[in-house]
Amino acid sequence: MRPNKLVVLLFLSCTCLAKERKRDNHLELEALYKFIVGFLNSKIEPNVVDSKRARATGGGHVAVAALNNFEDVVTNNGKDTLVEFFAPWCPYCKELAPVYEELGEKLRDEDVAIVKMDGTGEVPSNYAVRQYPTLYWVPKDSKSSPVRYEGGRELNDFVKYIAEHATSELKGYDRKGNPK
Known part of the structure; x- marks a missing residue:
């Protein structure tokens, strides 16, 4: 070999x-x-999660991306986007899930998309996923340059980060993440 x-x-x-x-x-x-x-023997097929299977696991105010709909859900959505790459079996991802769903609910009226994607299959090439969960901030004016999110995993940590880094100030929060 x-x-x-x-x-x-x-x-x-x-x-x-x-x-x-x-x-x-x-x-x-x-x-x-x-x-x-x-x-x-070249019989290994990639583990690709399609959008139909992804939709079945989604719900609420968090959009669900898959490799075949990633451009629509993230790249071309016209919004700043926070993307979580998760693994269904990961205990840290399971712990984050209700917080992430609450974040989607809290920011539902903002010009921000909260998205999750099963990262155990193929992911877009400009996203390095080496552990779960892996999160990226994708500014709406810089979709080709996602930034790895390294902040805290509590609801207020996410709100503060998004309020500070959003392209335009949020309607319901100042730049420090305080409610208006």
């Missing part, structure tokens, strides 16, 4: 084997063997 194939194999094994994991998150040797053989 050539070294570059081995590197790709190791990378893919970290990102594509979620389907083969057991509930205790230990990968069985047989599953790894099947994956390696499938990879070497």
Whole structure:
């Protein structure tokens, strides 16, 4: 095996084997063997989450993106956007979910989109997702330059960040995130 194939194999094994994991998150040797053989025979298909499956998991005031609708939901929406890349099995993502939904509710009348996307499949190339959840701030006038969100995970942390970084001042909050 050539070294570059081995590197790709190791990378893919970290990102594509979620389907083969057991509930205790230990990968069985047989599953790894099947994956390696499938990879070497070019039978591994990317784990792509489509918009139909994504919509089924969405709800409320948080938009749901998938690779095939990402441009519509994020890039061409005409709004500043906060995007969460999550994994359905991730305990931190599950903990963040009600806070993120509340954020969507709180900012529903603002010129801001709150979006989530299953990051276990393919994601747009200008978003580096190495852990879950990963969040990006995408200014409406700079969609090609998303900024990784490194702030707190409480509702007020998100509101303050968005109020400060929004292209235009929010209707219901000043630039410090205080209600008007």
